[in-house]
Each structure stands twice: as C-alpha cells, then as structure tokens.
Amino acid sequence: MMRDWANLAIETATRRGASYADVRVMDIRHREISTKNGEVGTLLESESLGIGIRVIASGAWGFSSTDRLTRDGIQECAAEAVAIAKASALAKRENVALVPEQAHVDTWQNPFLKDPFRIPVEQQIDLLLAADKEMRRVKGVTVAEGSMSFRKIDQLFASSTGSSIHQIKMQSGAGIVATSFAGSEIQKRSYPNSFGGQHMLAGYELIESLDLVGNAPRMAEECVALHTAAQCPEGQKTIILGSSQLGLQIHESIGHPIELDRVLGMEANFAGMSFLTTEKLRHLKYGSDIVNVVADARLEHGPGLGTFAYDDEGVPAQCTPIITNGLFTGYLSSRETAASIGEKRSGGTMRCESWNRLPMIRMTNISINPGTWKYDDLIADTDDAILMETNRSWSIDDKRYHFQFSTEIGWEIKGGKKGRMIKHPSYSGITTEFWNSCDAICSRDYWTLWGTPNCGKGQPQQVMGTGHGASPARFRNVKVGIAFAK
Amino acid sequence: MPNKNPKSTQAELERIAERILKLSEADGTEVDVSSTTDALTRFANNTIHQNVAERTLGISVRAVVDGRTARAGTNKTDDESLRRVAATAVSLARNEPENPDLLPMLKSEKYQKVARYFASTAGTTPEDRARAVTRVCKMADKQKQTAAGIFASGSSQSVMANSRGLFAHYEQTRSEFSVTILEENSSGWAKSNSPDIHKIDPGALAEKASRTASDSRQPREISAGRYTTILSPSAVLDLVGFLFYDFAGTAVLDKRSCLTGRMGKKVFGENITIWDDAYHPLQSGPPYDGEGLPRQKVLLVDRGVPKNLVYSRATAKKMKTKPTGHGFSLPNEYGEAPMNLVFAGGDKSIDEMVRTTDRGILVTRLWYIREVDPYEKILTGMTRDGTFLVEDGRIAGGIRNFRFNQSAIEMLANVEMLGPAVRAAGEESFEMVVPAMKIRDFHFSEVTKF
Missing domain, CATH: 3.30.2290.10 (PmbA/TldD superfamily)
Structure with missing residues (x-):
C-alpha cells in the first residue's frame, strides 16, 4: 500500500511539472507512560499515518503533506506541492542544485530483542511505580516521577530517480526523577539522565537494563542531601564532566554549529547561524589534540537515536570525521548544502520528525571518541577540581560561541580523591577555548551512547532524537559558578 | 490558487x-x-x-x-x-x-x-x-x-x-x-x-528589523554587570513565560512553584498586575480547557501580590477550591496552567524609557532562555539581534551580545516603567499580552564574541 501511494504521488508531481520528487510515507506508533507520587500521570498510545511530498519545480522547492490517503487526497497533495514550488520560484535567485545520489532499493530494520508494544502496559506501569515507591521512602522527597516512551516508525522513502527504501525504527526510553523542596531550594536528581532518562534505538531490553528500581534510592538520597551540600564556588577551575553532561556539551557546542544549513544562513531567523564559517573547514583548531569527534549514523557506531540505514532523502548512513586530532574536518550536510560548498556527496543527515514535516539537516550520532584514561586514574591524577554530573540547565548563543551549563550534582576533587558533594554546579565558556582545554578523556569502558530525544529546530519546529557517545573528560581553567553569582 | x-x-x-x-x-x-x-x-x-x-x-x-x-x-x-x-x-x-x-x-x-x-x-x-x-x-x-x-x-x-x-x-x-x-x-x-x-x-516589520540591523552596526564590547535595561515586549514575554506554570495549583501542591510560601505576599512591584484572560481581544485559543470546562478570567497578581492560582477540576478538589477552567487534557500529571496571560500595561514609550536613562541597555530579542534555579526563578539566556548601549538619554550604538543570569521575581520587583500592553510574540513562550519594561539592575553576567 505504501509503495502504491508513493508511486501515485511521484507520478502526479512529475506530470504536473516537477523535475524531481521524493516522498516519505510514515506510519508512527507511540506509547507514553508517566507516574508521579504513586499514581499514573500520562497513559497514552497513538498512531499517525500520512505522506509528505517534496518536489522541485521551476527550479524551486515545494512541499505538501496529507493524511487523506485516498487517490484524490494524494493527487491533490502532490499537485499542491508543485504549485507551492512554482510560488517559491517567484523569489528565486538561482535553481536548486543537488549533488548526485544513486538510486537505492533496500529494506532495513534496527535490531531489538523485545517489542515494547507487546510488553503489557500493566508491567510497564508496575516498574515505574516500584521505582516511585523507592524514591518516596526517602524522607524529604516531595515529588517522585518516572516515565517511559516508545516509538515505532515504519517508513517508505521513494524518489523520482528510482529509490525505494523501507525502514522500521524502534525507539525506547525511560527515566526517573526525585525532587525535593526545602527552605528556599528545589533540588532534583534524575537517573540515568535528565529530561526523560536514556533513549536508544532499541526495544524493551533497554528499559530492563537500566535498573530503575535499584537506582531509585540513591537518586532520592542524593536529591535530599543536596540541600545541605556546599555551594559551587566562583572562579576558574579544573572540571571533570560526567559522560551524559559531556554528551549534551557535544550536542550544543559541536553538533549544532556543524549543521551546514545554519552555516549557510538558512536557519538565521530562528535557530541562528554558526561561528563555523566555511573558510574554517580543515583550518580551525577546534579542540586539543586528543579531541576526536565523528558524526556516525551507522549501526556499527551503536543503536543511537541518530542511527539509521538511509537518511530521509535516500542517502546511505555514513561516518563523517568532524574533529580529527583537534582539527575541524567536517560538516553535517544534505544534497543541496553539499552542492553549495562544492562537496561531491551529501553526508546523509536529512531527517524529518514525521510525514508532515520537511527533511532537514539534523545531528545523527555526534560522538567523541574514547580516550585512554581509566576513571579512577583520572580522579587520582586530579589535584583540585569539580566533577559535574547530569544536566540541569543549558544555554548557548545563536552562533554557538558562548555557553552556560549547570548540572544537578557536583563533587569536589581534592588531592586525587572524590570529596564532598557540591550543589548548584555550573560552568560557562567559549566553545573553542573550552574544547582546547580538554586534557583527558576516559576510555571505551566508560563510554555511553546517550540519546537526546528533544532537539528542536526548524520552522515549523521539528523535534528530533540525536545520539551522543561520550566518556568522562577533564577540562582545565574553566569558569565555574557564575550562574549563581550575585 | x-x-x-x-x-x-x-x-x-x-x-x-x-x-x-x-x-x-x-x-x-x-x-x-x-x-x-x-x-x-x-x-x-x-x-x-x-x-x-x-x-x-x-x-x-x-x-x-x-x-x-x-x-x-x-x-x-x-x-x-x-x-x-x-x-x-x-x-x-x-x-x-x-x-x-x-x-x-x-x-x-x-x-x-x-x-x-x-x-x-x-x-x-x-x-x-x-x-x-x-x-x-x-x-x-x-x-x-x-x-x-x-x-x-x-x-x-x-x-x-x-x-x-x-x-x-x-x-x-x-x-x-x-x-x-x-x-x-x-x-x-x-x-x-x-x-x-x-x-x-x-x-513594516522588515523595515523595523532593517533599521535595528543598521543601527547596531560595528557593535562594541562593554563589560558585563548590572544595568538599567529596557526590554521589548517580546523579550519580556520570553522571560515571564517561565513563570506561567508557577501559577498552577498542582505546582504549588507539589512544592515546585516559586510561589510556594509566597502567595499573598508582595513579591513583585506595585506596578505589576497580571490576569489570565482567554477572552481578551488580543488573546487567542479556545474558551474551554482540556476537559471542556469554560475558562474563567483569573486575577493572578494584584499590584505586586500573587493572589490566585488556576485549577483543573481534580486539583481544585484536592485543594478544596473551585476549578477555573485551566486543566490540561486528561490523563496528565501537570494539572493545569494559565495559557492566556495579560499584563496591565503603562503609558511610557520605549523612546521615553531611553530618554530617561543615563546609562543602560536596550534589548530587542532574547534567546535560549533556561531555568537555573526554579525557586528563586533565576533564568539564563542571551541577547540577540539588536542590543544597544543607552547613554545620556539616547541610543549610543550597538554592543556585543550579553549572557544574563537574572531572577524573574527580582526583575518584576524592579520595573521602573511600563509601556502599553501589546500582543507580543517571542520564541520561548506562547503569545501573551505584555508591555515593554524598563528594569533596574538587570544582571548581565558575561559577553559573547559578536
């Protein structure tokens, strides 16, 4: 059925004057469960099926989408896409140019062991409520929360140049949060990460591996203890970032600035632009010599939220070196933006949130390669620092120079030993200065491929999941504590 | 077509x-x-x-x-x-x-x-x-x-x-x-x-943006610190949008609201009055909530004093009060929120705010605002797309963008002048009816590279 709809759309668009057309038919199933203080909060399951048709006509882009999947509905949608392209041509400066991509005919599904939609909802709720109960056992916890979400995307990509690619992606995620109010403070601890926990291209086996119940008491105890912890000092310090915080640091200060559509000004009105102007490619010293970052959408990188076989304009998954021994070596690109800077092929990073959204450049799995340090050796090697774990707030300017992050919890490192707890840890800096101050990265044994499920970009805005592999790393001479400075 | x-x-x-x-x-x-x-x-x-x-x-x-x-x-x-x-x-x-x-x-x-x-x-x-x-x-x-x-x-x-x-x-x-x-x-x-x-x-909007771009050419760097700051209605909206859930009954019940322990106390300035009013001519959205209950106009802040919260039916029952028609679709864990904020405005123009400022900052737009401290309501973010130094009652030119770390509570206690309330649009919050504001001692903590 999907193929028939896609063929009809492409045939109609071509007949109406499109010089190129591609189509995404997507059938998306979603389940969301949340609990709070011993009760079920959200309990929702939904499905959405539709078609998005992107065309080039009169040398300009048009896109239309519909969930009216009748013959008339699809033909009208394709005709509208062509008419919109012709309207776009009114403000055209030059014809859209795409780098070539051969036709691909393929089928792919990410591996998973347990279909989360076949696990009884009752079992999923019971797990969250068990973790909730463990958190509320700790005196001082005012809110205990848990959540799970699952998404199955069954999609067909087809193009007027002969591609026909069927992919099925299964995503799972879960997390818990303890919150405590006392005096004039609201403290929180999240496991295994903030903002919904850990998310991967995986089945229910991911949820079972997280041991939410086993980790709940520690989260609750740390949350309450934060009230009496020492305040993060102000000044220049060595910091060690936990792997999930480093994952978000990569997301904001490497992942977004390397998006070539931002660099070329296409996102200037909303998401902003990038300091990584094109003359900096293969010239800018982005980080210290030990910093190596890749954009890797291939399954061999791991089952991240940025893993797939083909992107949403039919380009196979690739690994692009982004930072090589500290040197800036690559962008995230599409067929159109690659042509704009004279590259021969797209980096394969075009993705759309759903059938009713246009594919755009999105992060795949943007990961820092593991270093050589054992975690205990890194702590022992550090004389005076703050270890910061689990993001609490994040902000960066619209060219991605200046950032400020705070984390839920910190620990003082003195004389090579982990010491007292620190509350309100925060740090700030300039992107390239920060990455050039990195002098130690932990090894593969401490490397985790984190999922960021809530990355917003575009107008109309699209939310996309991205992957970020990271292990704990050390940075020297970083400004800390300014978020709470008076 | x-x-x-x-x-x-x-x-x-x-x-x-x-x-x-x-x-x-x-x-x-x-x-x-x-x-x-x-x-x-x-x-x-x-x-x-x-x-x-x-x-x-x-x-x-x-x-x-x-x-x-x-x-x-x-x-x-x-x-x-x-x-x-x-x-x-x-x-x-x-x-x-x-x-x-x-x-x-x-x-x-x-x-x-x-x-x-x-x-x-x-x-x-x-x-x-x-x-x-x-x-x-x-x-x-x-x-x-x-x-x-x-x-x-x-x-x-x-x-x-x-x-x-x-x-x-x-x-x-x-x-x-x-x-x-x-x-x-x-x-x-x-x-x-x-x-x-x-x-x-x-x-007209493009001409306004064009003037802002040309007026802020060759921005110079000035040091971070506390400045008298004039915020456009869009910038005000993006900041005060972070307060809206604090007025939910559920947020107070869960002790996650910055109003926990502050209801009925004068925490904002005398010139701050806020309603939630779905029927205001500059507002949009349906006249009923997620359960179909008619939305009521609610006085949230009266001359600096938080007076009322909003309640879904279930939250109202728990808190022994009446629902206000602000509930989200069920089932959910968040309860409710005011979605149609309307501030009482003043009569000062941005020009007048500039004229009366010896040294200060004029902000066009804010960006990437996030909550640093939920109880003191410290927000961080950046200025963007037209930040100006004001000196001796006139705009002295464009400056490099600042990062701020500012308590929204303190900010609403330090408002010196208000413009007329208008329907404003920003990026961090839904649309609301807010005025431009001149604020004393707004805290800019660092400067970026442009």
Whole structure:
C-alpha cells in the first residue's frame, strides 16, 4: 500500500511539472507512560499515518503533506506541492542544485530483542511505580516521577530517480526523577539522565537494563542531601564532566554549529547561524589534540537515536570525521548544502520528525571518541577540581560561541580523591577555548551512547532524537559558578 | 490558487466524534477531533528556500473504566481504525491502577463566544505569501542586507464531545510573519502574529528589523554587570513565560512553584498586575480547557501580590477550591496552567524609557532562555539581534551580545516603567499580552564574541 501511494504521488508531481520528487510515507506508533507520587500521570498510545511530498519545480522547492490517503487526497497533495514550488520560484535567485545520489532499493530494520508494544502496559506501569515507591521512602522527597516512551516508525522513502527504501525504527526510553523542596531550594536528581532518562534505538531490553528500581534510592538520597551540600564556588577551575553532561556539551557546542544549513544562513531567523564559517573547514583548531569527534549514523557506531540505514532523502548512513586530532574536518550536510560548498556527496543527515514535516539537516550520532584514561586514574591524577554530573540547565548563543551549563550534582576533587558533594554546579565558556582545554578523556569502558530525544529546530519546529557517545573528560581553567553569582 | 487540500468540515468532525461515542465500550468516553491546514513560506539569503503545507486530522479518545482513565489517538478515519482507537483507550485504562482523583466527565456546558476565525487568513495562498516575501527580499537587497524569516498562515478547528452530553466546537485561523535582517556584523529582528492576517504588515516589520540591523552596526564590547535595561515586549514575554506554570495549583501542591510560601505576599512591584484572560481581544485559543470546562478570567497578581492560582477540576478538589477552567487534557500529571496571560500595561514609550536613562541597555530579542534555579526563578539566556548601549538619554550604538543570569521575581520587583500592553510574540513562550519594561539592575553576567 505504501509503495502504491508513493508511486501515485511521484507520478502526479512529475506530470504536473516537477523535475524531481521524493516522498516519505510514515506510519508512527507511540506509547507514553508517566507516574508521579504513586499514581499514573500520562497513559497514552497513538498512531499517525500520512505522506509528505517534496518536489522541485521551476527550479524551486515545494512541499505538501496529507493524511487523506485516498487517490484524490494524494493527487491533490502532490499537485499542491508543485504549485507551492512554482510560488517559491517567484523569489528565486538561482535553481536548486543537488549533488548526485544513486538510486537505492533496500529494506532495513534496527535490531531489538523485545517489542515494547507487546510488553503489557500493566508491567510497564508496575516498574515505574516500584521505582516511585523507592524514591518516596526517602524522607524529604516531595515529588517522585518516572516515565517511559516508545516509538515505532515504519517508513517508505521513494524518489523520482528510482529509490525505494523501507525502514522500521524502534525507539525506547525511560527515566526517573526525585525532587525535593526545602527552605528556599528545589533540588532534583534524575537517573540515568535528565529530561526523560536514556533513549536508544532499541526495544524493551533497554528499559530492563537500566535498573530503575535499584537506582531509585540513591537518586532520592542524593536529591535530599543536596540541600545541605556546599555551594559551587566562583572562579576558574579544573572540571571533570560526567559522560551524559559531556554528551549534551557535544550536542550544543559541536553538533549544532556543524549543521551546514545554519552555516549557510538558512536557519538565521530562528535557530541562528554558526561561528563555523566555511573558510574554517580543515583550518580551525577546534579542540586539543586528543579531541576526536565523528558524526556516525551507522549501526556499527551503536543503536543511537541518530542511527539509521538511509537518511530521509535516500542517502546511505555514513561516518563523517568532524574533529580529527583537534582539527575541524567536517560538516553535517544534505544534497543541496553539499552542492553549495562544492562537496561531491551529501553526508546523509536529512531527517524529518514525521510525514508532515520537511527533511532537514539534523545531528545523527555526534560522538567523541574514547580516550585512554581509566576513571579512577583520572580522579587520582586530579589535584583540585569539580566533577559535574547530569544536566540541569543549558544555554548557548545563536552562533554557538558562548555557553552556560549547570548540572544537578557536583563533587569536589581534592588531592586525587572524590570529596564532598557540591550543589548548584555550573560552568560557562567559549566553545573553542573550552574544547582546547580538554586534557583527558576516559576510555571505551566508560563510554555511553546517550540519546537526546528533544532537539528542536526548524520552522515549523521539528523535534528530533540525536545520539551522543561520550566518556568522562577533564577540562582545565574553566569558569565555574557564575550562574549563581550575585 | 484555491486550497487543493482542504481541511475537514465541522460536520465531518462531529460525525467522527459521534461514531466513536457509539463504538466505545467504556463507562465514559471523551472524544477530541481536530483538523488543521497550515502553510509556511520560509526565506533566507533573500530567497525562498523552504515552502511547506500540511493537512492533518487528529482523533483522540479518552476512556474511563472502573475509575481508571487513559487516552488513545489516531489520524485514520476508517471504521476499523475508529473501533481500534476506542478499544485501545479502554484496554490501556483497564491495565492501570484505580485513580482516586478521577472525577466524572462534565455534562453539557455553555461557552462564551470568541471570534478568532478570519476567512481572509484561511484563504491566503502560497502566491500571496511569496509576493510579500519577495517584496521583503527586494528591500533587503536594495539596502545591501540579507533577509531570513517565515510567513505562515493556516486554520484549525476542533470538536470535543463526551458520553455525558458535553459538546464544544472551536475554530481559529493563524498568521505569523517573522524576519531577521542581517548585516556583516549586526542583525535586527521583528515578529508578529494574529488570527487576522490583515493585522500583519510584513513590509513594516522588515523595515523595523532593517533599521535595528543598521543601527547596531560595528557593535562594541562593554563589560558585563548590572544595568538599567529596557526590554521589548517580546523579550519580556520570553522571560515571564517561565513563570506561567508557577501559577498552577498542582505546582504549588507539589512544592515546585516559586510561589510556594509566597502567595499573598508582595513579591513583585506595585506596578505589576497580571490576569489570565482567554477572552481578551488580543488573546487567542479556545474558551474551554482540556476537559471542556469554560475558562474563567483569573486575577493572578494584584499590584505586586500573587493572589490566585488556576485549577483543573481534580486539583481544585484536592485543594478544596473551585476549578477555573485551566486543566490540561486528561490523563496528565501537570494539572493545569494559565495559557492566556495579560499584563496591565503603562503609558511610557520605549523612546521615553531611553530618554530617561543615563546609562543602560536596550534589548530587542532574547534567546535560549533556561531555568537555573526554579525557586528563586533565576533564568539564563542571551541577547540577540539588536542590543544597544543607552547613554545620556539616547541610543549610543550597538554592543556585543550579553549572557544574563537574572531572577524573574527580582526583575518584576524592579520595573521602573511600563509601556502599553501589546500582543507580543517571542520564541520561548506562547503569545501573551505584555508591555515593554524598563528594569533596574538587570544582571548581565558575561559577553559573547559578536
């Protein structure tokens, strides 16, 4: 059925004057469960099926989408896409140019062991409520929360140049949060990460591996203890970032600035632009010599939220070196933006949130390669620092120079030993200065491929999941504590 | 071009709702059916680079079974899919623990009429948007500037019905124009939205952004610190938007609100009065909440004193008060929130605020605002697209952008002047009716590179 709809759309668009057309038919199933203080909060399951048709006509882009999947509905949608392209041509400066991509005919599904939609909802709720109960056992916890979400995307990509690619992606995620109010403070601890926990291209086996119940008491105890912890000092310090915080640091200060559509000004009105102007490619010293970052959408990188076989304009998954021994070596690109800077092929990073959204450049799995340090050796090697774990707030300017992050919890490192707890840890800096101050990265044994499920970009805005592999790393001479400075 | 991909009619939505109510085997059933057509023309580098349209239908069914409730959704309208979505909601509900807070569904309610549908907005074509964008791009070309932005238009309608006889219908159009004008080392921005496209003037907005870009050329770096700061209505909106959930009864019940322990105390300035008012002529959105309860106008802050919260039905019962019509669709863990904030404005123009400032900062737009401390309500973020130094009562030129770390509570206690309240649009919050503000001792903590 999907193929028939896609063929009809492409045939109609071509007949109406499109010089190129591609189509995404997507059938998306979603389940969301949340609990709070011993009760079920959200309990929702939904499905959405539709078609998005992107065309080039009169040398300009048009896109239309519909969930009216009748013959008339699809033909009208394709005709509208062509008419919109012709309207776009009114403000055209030059014809859209795409780098070539051969036709691909393929089928792919990410591996998973347990279909989360076949696990009884009752079992999923019971797990969250068990973790909730463990958190509320700790005196001082005012809110205990848990959540799970699952998404199955069954999609067909087809193009007027002969591609026909069927992919099925299964995503799972879960997390818990303890919150405590006392005096004039609201403290929180999240496991295994903030903002919904850990998310991967995986089945229910991911949820079972997280041991939410086993980790709940520690989260609750740390949350309450934060009230009496020492305040993060102000000044220049060595910091060690936990792997999930480093994952978000990569997301904001490497992942977004390397998006070539931002660099070329296409996102200037909303998401902003990038300091990584094109003359900096293969010239800018982005980080210290030990910093190596890749954009890797291939399954061999791991089952991240940025893993797939083909992107949403039919380009196979690739690994692009982004930072090589500290040197800036690559962008995230599409067929159109690659042509704009004279590259021969797209980096394969075009993705759309759903059938009713246009594919755009999105992060795949943007990961820092593991270093050589054992975690205990890194702590022992550090004389005076703050270890910061689990993001609490994040902000960066619209060219991605200046950032400020705070984390839920910190620990003082003195004389090579982990010491007292620190509350309100925060740090700030300039992107390239920060990455050039990195002098130690932990090894593969401490490397985790984190999922960021809530990355917003575009107008109309699209939310996309991205992957970020990271292990704990050390940075020297970083400004800390300014978020709470008076 | 006539709309080739029309939205569903009200009668079609009603038929779907009625069909599901008949098919459902739940003790109680609530159905929301919504239909949207939306289009957005996006431009950058003085050309249209994306141009999109969508037609979507959403069907959402809430089932109540033995004191339990759950929701299922679909966009498929065939009989088998409607039967399945109703059955899924029932099946989900059956498999959860009983909910002691669950109340019976509402019976029929009466709603105050709001007129937020404009045929001219719904009838806007891709050519209409492209022509307006072309004029803006040509203006930028002529000024040797670069334009980027969006021009969007669309319409939506929804029907809510339940098995106890509640029926609600709402229809609205939307239009929005947003533009950033770039020069080599400066930029300007303007944005406006309205249900009525005739209220949007793309040319005037582009000219405003163009002036901001040219006036802020060659920005100089000044040191961070506390400054008297004049915030545009958009910048005010993006900051105070972080306060809206603090006025939810559930947030106070959970001790997650910055108003915990502060209700009835003077925490803001005497000149701060805030309502939630879905019926205000500059507001938008339906006159009922996620359960179909009519929205009430609520005085949230009276001359600096937080007076009232908003409540869903379940939260009101827990807190022994009356619901205000601000509940979210059930089931959810958040309860409610005011969604139609209206500030009492003043009579000072931004020019007058500048004239009366010896040394200060004028801010066009804020960006990437995040909460650093939820109780003291410290927010961090950046200035963007036109930040100016004010000296001796006049604008002295553009400056490099600042990072701020500022308590929203302290900010609303330090407001020295208010402009007229206008419908403002930003990026971090939904639209609201807010004034420009002149604020004492606003805390800029660091400077960026541009």
